[in-house]
Amino acid sequence: MRIAVDALGGDYAPAEVLRGVAQALLTQEFQPEELLVVGPEDGIKQALKAEGVSQLPQILHTDQVIAGHEKPIQALRAKPKASILLCVGAVRDGLADGLIAFGNTGATVAAATMGLGMLPGIRRPGISVVLRGSVGRFVLLDAGANPTPKSLHLLQYGIMGDAYARDILGIAEPxxxxxxxxxEASKGSPVIKEAYAHLTEAPLNFVGNIEGNHLFFGEADVxxxxxxxxxxxxxxxxxxxxxLAGKAAAISDDASEEVKGSLRSLFGAADYAEVGGALLMGVKGIVLIGHGRSKASAVLPALRSARADVEKGVNHHITENVAAFNASQIAPEGA
Amino acid sequence: MRIAVDALGGDYAPAEVLRGVAQALLTQEFQPEELLVVGPEDGIKQALKAEGVSQLPQILHTDQVIAGHEKPIQALRAKPKASILLCVGAVRDGLADGLIAFGNTGATVAAATMGLGMLPGIRRPGISVVLRGSVGRFVLLDAGANPTPKSLHLLQYGIMGDAYARDILGIAEPxxxxxxxxxEASKGSPVIKEAYAHLTEAPLNFVGNIEGNHLFFGEADVxxxxxxxxxxxxxxxxxxxxxLAGKAAAISDDASEEVKGSLRSLFGAADYAEVGGALLMGVKGIVLIGHGRSKASAVLPALRSARADVEKGVNHHITENVAAFNASQIAPEGA
Structure with missing residues (x-):
């Protein structure tokens, strides 16, 4: 098992990403042979040594990076050695089982979609994020890979989310x-109404529409x-x-340690640091997209998540789910 | 100045709405002649007297109400004496200057649009809500009256929001x-991109696109x-x-009064009780839509907001804004 790390993407790359890689190695949660670091070779060696890493992981050298503001497709064409392209290439060629990246999300989605291809039967990738509500975790997808999906894409997000919730969240019947x-079933745009019909017919535990004010109260897992x-x-x-955290900080400036502690525990629930990033679902490979603002502390959770996704075989189960679905009916046309 | 109150719409109507009306009268913030209560005459009289109101406001009798789950258009046809229709009729006929309603939002929007008509030059109504961020209040519109707008509708929301922010929030150059x-201007659906172009050309202080993570930090007023x-x-x-408030309550179960006080002050920012409801903008009249879950305490803020909207002449300023905009250019076609 090996995870490729894009050391160049992200607001605080490469310094913070490499500090995170060093932590993964120094804590021995990851062995050097389990990592493949993509970026400027000399800089990476220097940074990891400075953090006290003695046994270095393999490095794939490049200086090219796609910045956050660049247009994904044009940038990928202009920079054939971009770090995200090398990461994707490593997964495609079997040098790594998955990758983590904190850079330009659009470029990561495009590079992975073109470089890895889609899982059998899946038309479009989706970004899945794990959030925490009052009765535990739930998955939201798509979080932005496909802003104007067709109804069949939404059905497939349901099928993929089902596999994810079983494998990663451990929910038997998501x-x-x-x-x-x-x-009501009659609400929403034509695409949403069609998706409602598809999801109703699919062999899924579909519980209907959900509105934003109900998201956090355990009414659905996906x-x-x-x-x-x-x-x-x-x-x-x-x-x-x-x-709210800012307001809390302002309140707790003059507050006791007890107040500060309460406020901290409150907002711990609101971030998704726990899983380190969002999984790009539907592509042939594990691609974990971290937040662009990630610092070193986000790297190890992202590596853990990517490893779990690889080991639990999320993609294998998605493929099984899709095959079972296709066997159960004639697939809808026109997507 | 007189405001019509739909006593029948809402999850806790009529009891809570009437308790709220009683508060408005007993505190003398509103005089009996400033209110027109729409609902079952005997029940209203009884309820207000039971709350200690001696001088009753005018009552417009009806027993018909459109429930929250009913389909707006069908329900309006089937119930010609529905309380919301009588409220709208009162505004149209000059018996009231505005109305407040806590019932079926879709029915309120449809009744007001058909019954009052649109302000000159405005094509579609929009629901505007006031939210609070780290540097004060801002307006969000449309909050649901028009789920699939054309780009010209979005431009008009900008023009209406500008008038609202000046009049009600007191911001000189919203x-x-x-x-x-x-x-980037290149992001989003074709409709959003067109709206971006319209807003750029309009005589507004347009500051560009905003993403959800920036909403609360004072970067825009509308x-x-x-x-x-x-x-x-x-x-x-x-x-x-x-x-989060639920989590806070769980935390503060064992907490000191100081912790509880801090948590309460934190979540005061999150609701829009302050303005009592959302203004339906674009129709010829002041229509304030309260939350269906409103209890008595929401009625007086809603009445205050409706009165302020009437007195500050929001609709007059919208009409002026639209006229100025139309004078400044040939209006876009095809909306």
């Missing part, structure tokens, strides 16, 4: 819900959303939690 | 932003969103705040 702005809504929801939660 | 899933996104954002914020 309840799948469709993100919408009303509870939330299927179009990428436009999913991305917006994720960012609003992120921003709102940050805003 | 900054208008467009809700999107990326910062957030223009399609009703699908706006509704989802509002509900996600509501649900997330409720979830």
């Amino acid at each position: 309840r799948i819900a469709l993100m919408n702005i009303g509870g 939330i299927v959303a179009d990428g436009y809504a999913g991305n917006m929801i994720l960012k609003v939660i992120e921003g709102f939690a940050e805003y | 900054r208008i932003a467009l809700m999107n899933i990326g910062g 957030i223009v969103a399609d009703g699908y996104a706006g509704n989802m954002i509002l509900k996600v914020i509501e649900g997330f705040a409720e979830y």
